[in-house]
Amino acid sequence: MNLRKRGNRVLPEIPTSSMADIAFLLIVFFLVTTTMNQDKGLSLHLPPIAETLEVREKNICNVWINDEDRIAFFEDSELTEIAFSDLRADIQRRLAANEKLIVSLKAQRQASYRMFVDVLDELKLAGATRISIAEPEGG
Numbered sequence: 001m002n003l004r005k006r007g008n009r010v011l012p013e014i015p016t017s018s019m020a021d022i023a024f025l026l027i028v029f030f031l032v033t034t035t036m037n038q039d040k041g042l043s044l045h046l047p048p049i050a051e052t053l054e055v056r057e058k059n060i061c062n063v064w065i066n067d068e069d070r071i072a073f074f075e076d077s078e079l080t081e082i083a084f085s086d087l088r089a090d091i092q093r094r095l096a097a098n099e100k101l102i103v104s105l106k107a108q109r110q111a112s113y114r115m116f117v118d119v120l121d122e123l124k125l126a127g128a129t130r131i132s133i134a135e136p137e138g139g
Helices: 019-033 084-097 113-125
Strands: 003-006 009-012 060-065 071-075 078-082 102-107 131-134
Touching: 060 084, 060 113, 071 084, 078 084, 084 113, 102 113, 113 131
Parallel strands: 060 102, 102 131
Antiparallel strands: 003 009, 060 071, 071 078
């Protein structure tokens, strides 16, 4: 400790020469020991940009999620509602009948994100590898 005499009084001083070193070491310590959470998101593999291919109507299965989070199949210009619990078995049955089946998932903007992800997960668990995420007609 540096002590200076000023007359009869001794004034104490706090050494500040090593404070920058201590601050630097603390910053390095916190940078090394801190973990950052990284959001993984959805693991979707998008195809490369290519020309548009025509797909037969019989090879497309349209799955629709409405604004009330109800699921339906769009077939022959009509909606057939299905329970979420029956979705996996129904998709597995359709995939067994047609190995070239493409599942087109469409959701209204008011549909919940949770339901969209749950349906997407069910499609993957059912064995669907060709999944198209499409915007519903009419926005």
